[in-house]
Amino acid sequence: MQRALGSAWKGKSAGASSPCSLLGYLHPDTSPVLSNQPLSERVYLQLRQMLKTVPRDTRLPGELEMAGRFGVSRPVLRQALERLRAEGLIYARKGSGNFVGSPPQVVPFGPLTSIADVRSFLEFRCNLESEMVALAARNPK
Structure with missing residues (x-):
């Protein structure tokens, strides 16, 4: 049950019922930017917010595409992704990319x-x- 975020990520409409259509707030201009936060923290917070609306096992776009979308370097993006992995919000499959995991159970x-x-x-x-x-x-x- 793997779904790619492809068309919605690139800005095309995926339909109102698609969770991918909710990815509009990935654009850096639409989220509050706090100048005292490191870039990796800002990307982490935006991705964490986005992951709340995306179904489990959905494949995230590649690192290069996401880094371009956020306007940051790949090392900055990787720091944010590593933090999300440590929290269990995403997981990586070697050679396949990053996927949405389940939220941690409290x-x-x-x-x-x-x-x-x-x-x-x-x-x-x-x-x-x-x-x-x-x-x-x-x-x-």
């Missing part, structure tokens, strides 16, 4: 407010870590 854990909470947390860690050690021992690679 697990709501409350703060540790009592000794019982700390004890429960430590018991959980002990159980988890002992299982991890057992699995590592069984699969020596």
